[in-house]
Amino acid sequence: xxxxxxxxxxxxxxxxxxAWERVRHARDVKRPHTxxxxxxxxxxxxxxxGDRLFRDDPAIVAGFARLDGRPIVFVGQQKGAExxxxxxxxxxxxxxxxxxxxxRLFALAERLGIPVVTFVDTPGAFPGPASEERGxxxxxxxxxxxxxxxxxxxxxxxxxxxGSGGALALAAGDVVIALENAIYSVISxxxxxxxxxxxxxxxxxxxxxxxxxxxxxxxLGIVDEVVPEPGAGAQDDPAETARRLKPAIVAQxxxxxxxxxxxxxxxxxxxxxxxxxxxxxxxxxxxxPERPGIAERLRTLFEIGRITLGxxxxxxxxxxxxxxxxxxxxxxxx
Amino acid sequence: MPIKLPFRPRGxxxxxxxxxxxxxxxxxLYNKQLEKNLRVCPKCGHHFRLRVDARLAHLLDxxxxxxxxxxxxxxxxxxxxxxxxxxERLAAAKVTTGLRDAALWGTGRIAGQRVAxxxxxxxxxxxxxxxxxxxxxTRAAEHALDERIPLIVVSASGGARMQEGTLALMQLxxxxxxxxxxxxxxxxxxxxxxxPTTGGVFASYAALGDVNLAEPNALIGFAGARVAAGTIAExxxxxxxxxxxxxxxxxxxxxxxxxxxxxxxxxLLGYLRPAEERVGARAAAGDxxxxxxxxxxxxxxxxxxERETGRG
Numbered sequence: 001x002x003x004x005x006x007x008x009x010x011x012x013x014x015x016x017x018x019a020w021e022r023v024r025h026a027r028d029v030k031r032p033h034t035x036x037x038x039x040x041x042x043x044x045x046x047x048x049x050g051d052r053l054f055r056d057d058p059a060i061v062a063g064f065a066r067l068d069g070r071p072i073v074f075v076g077q078q079k080g081a082e083x084x085x086x087x088x089x090x091x092x093x094x095x096x097x098x099x100x101x102x103x104r105l106f107a108l109a110e111r112l113g114i115p116v117v118t119f120v121d122t123p124g125a126f127p128g129p130a131s132e133e134r135g136x137x138x139x140x141x142x143x144x145x146x147x148x149x150x151x152x153x154x155x156x157x158x159x160x161x162x163g164s165g166g167a168l169a170l171a172a173g174d175v176v177i178a179l180e181n182a183i184y185s186v187i188s189x190x191x192x193x194x195x196x197x198x199x200x201x202x203x204x205x206x207x208x209x210x211x212x213x214x215x216x217x218x219x220l221g222i223v224d225e226v227v228p229e230p231g232a233g234a235q236d237d238p239a240e241t242a243r244r245l246k247p248a249i250v251a252q253x254x255x256x257x258x259x260x261x262x263x264x265x266x267x268x269x270x271x272x273x274x275x276x277x278x279x280x281x282x283x284x285x286x287x288x289p290e291r292p293g294i295a296e297r298l299r300t301l302f303e304i305g306r307i308t309l310g311x312x313x314x315x316x317x318x319x320x321x322x323x324x325x326x327x328x329x330x331x332x333x334x
Numbered sequence: 335m336p337i338k339l340p341f342r343p344r345g346x347x348x349x350x351x352x353x354x355x356x357x358x359x360x361x362x363l364y365n366k367q368l369e370k371n372l373r374v375c376p377k378c379g380h381h382f383r384l385r386v387d388a389r390l391a392h393l394l395d396x397x398x399x400x401x402x403x404x405x406x407x408x409x410x411x412x413x414x415x416x417x418x419x420x421x422e423r424l425a426a427a428k429v430t431t432g433l434r435d436a437a438l439w440g441t442g443r444i445a446g447q448r449v450a451x452x453x454x455x456x457x458x459x460x461x462x463x464x465x466x467x468x469x470x471x472t473r474a475a476e477h478a479l480d481e482r483i484p485l486i487v488v489s490a491s492g493g494a495r496m497q498e499g500t501l502a503l504m505q506l507x508x509x510x511x512x513x514x515x516x517x518x519x520x521x522x523x524x525x526x527x528x529x530p531t532t533g534g535v536f537a538s539y540a541a542l543g544d545v546n547l548a549e550p551n552a553l554i555g556f557a558g559a560r561v562a563a564g565t566i567a568e569x570x571x572x573x574x575x576x577x578x579x580x581x582x583x584x585x586x587x588x589x590x591x592x593x594x595x596x597x598x599x600x601x602l603l604g605y606l607r608p609a610e611e612r613v614g615a616r617a618a619a620g621d622x623x624x625x626x627x628x629x630x631x632x633x634x635x636x637x638x639x640e641r642e643t644g645r646g
Contacts, residue, residue, distance in 0.1 A: 168504075
């Protein structure tokens with residue numbers, strides 16, 4: 001590879017510093033969050049509470065607002081500005097009831113014909129037992145599915161951390177805007193590092209490898225537009241940040257209002273339909289051998305030999321058949 | 335360095351290519367017998383993971399499977415390098431599994447009823463979902479919509495494939511959109527969750543079945559148990575994130591032992607008929623197929639045109 005780093009997994013210092021600075025900015029507690037941004041750029045903000053099923057999740061805020069007079073339904077994650085509020089807001093990590101509150105508001109927006117603007121800023125959905133018990137994965141899946149078919153325009157703004165499925169639950173829309181220092185990733189850099197590098201210390205490397213900055217996400221076609229932040233970052237001047245963000249959202253709302261809704265839904269479907277990169281294999285050769293060849297079998301034997309000799313890998317706890325599949329060959333999973 | 339060929343690495347009483355120890359009851363199982371028993375421990379009922387070919391052979395009528403899009407292959411869009419470059423990991427997984435990626439899809443019959451079926455294989459990079467898996471699930475769903483036949487997805491996955499970054503994350507949106515359209519158009523979808531179904535796969539198409547089935551004791555959850563325990567610094571309840579736990583909490587309709595899965599699916603498919611087919615069959619007085627072909631006002635939605643965009 002032309003741009004390969006010097007050693008496997010070692011990104012250049014520059015790249016690491018650049019990516020990690022974005023991560024630090026995106027997580028800065030002083031950064032304006034959903035309600036602060038709305039207070040600065042919207043009028044007539046009315047927050048609505050509760051999912052009508054279990055409770056109100058303070059990690060997601062939702063309601064009505066006006067941007068230059070245009071009504072919107074907003075839904076967004078909400079972090080706190082200091083420790084006490086952050087604990088109440090669960091550091092912006094929603095439980096399933098938060099996403100279900102969002103869905104309640106999406107349905108309301110559709111009935112009223114009001115466009116939706118979502119604000120994404122979360123390390124991820126809350127991973128604790130309470131969250132699992134109440135079906136956080138189901139709530140995320142349903143929220144994504146609902147947004148992809150919602151019969152009003154959906155504008156997504158990534159304001160800080162776009163952490164995995166917990167972010168995407170609010171981020172499937174017609175257009176995705178990101179603030180300059182926002183990040184978007186499939187797993188946190190720390191999580192990625194602890195799985196692929198076996199230590200969370202490699203988080204900076206993982207941040208580079210995952211291409212999580214807003215600019216890189218534009219290159220991948222996942223973010224459509226980046227709004228520059230003032231000074232060293234949005235935390236320095238929230239008012240100016242909101243002043244720059246508002247016209248970007250309003251312009252998108254006006255543009256999307258010009259489409260027939262079915263046209264918009266087809267375009268939204270096509271947008272996500274086209275995401276992903278794959279190739280079509282050459283039809284030559286035998287791609288799926290019925291049995292491993294002799295070389296492969298020997299390699300497997302040597303591999304087991306290395307393990308029994310006390311290599312770096314822990315020895316398997318039970319005898320392993322050549323075709324044993326109950327242990328993963330690699331640990332890729334999240 | 336001396337090379338020791340481990341023909342009998344552990345005392346040698348049970349050669350590992352012939353015997354497997356059941357992790358649940360500790361019994362030594364003769365591999366051939368285990369395969370014959372659908373890789374379910376005959377003593378304690380522990381469900382071992384099933385490879386994709388064995389799964390297809392078990393679920394579908396003999397000779398009815400027609401694989402589609404077998405030629406799709408992962409690429410390395412991010413030039414991702416951790417301790418090992420992503421293409422090397424892919425190549426290694428291809429060699430050890432004989433598969434091109436972690437999912438297959440095609441059409442087939444279950445007790446004579448035609449379905450679109452997508453099956454995942456955990457042996458390929460932990461069943462992780464990258465662009466190829468997302469694409470195959472989506473194409474299976476679009477085909478089910480096109481042909482108006484039920485969709486079945488058998489999941490086995492650790493989640494999204496990190497090496498494809500947010501492109502892997504976007505597969506959640508792509509598959510959810512396709513499943514949402516199926517629901518809108520009245521084409522039923524059954525999700526079968528096997529050990530493990532976690533992370534991004536559980537948080538997208540696996541959770542969205544009209545009927546959700548799970549194999550006994552399968553690990554099904556959003557976050558890894560280690561993550562959950564670490565985050566809250568408390569021990570987890572017994573049976574946490576297991577199939578029975580999900581049944582109890584209302585996210586799975588039934589926990590079905592592997593031996594009963596095929597019959598249970600056949601039974602369900604008797605009820606899960608695509609809406610229009612039912613209407614069409616009534617209108618055309620028994621000639622459901624021609625009734626179907628004559629009236630499909632939204633067929634253009636699922637046409638080839640949109641599928642082309644995925645190849646770009």
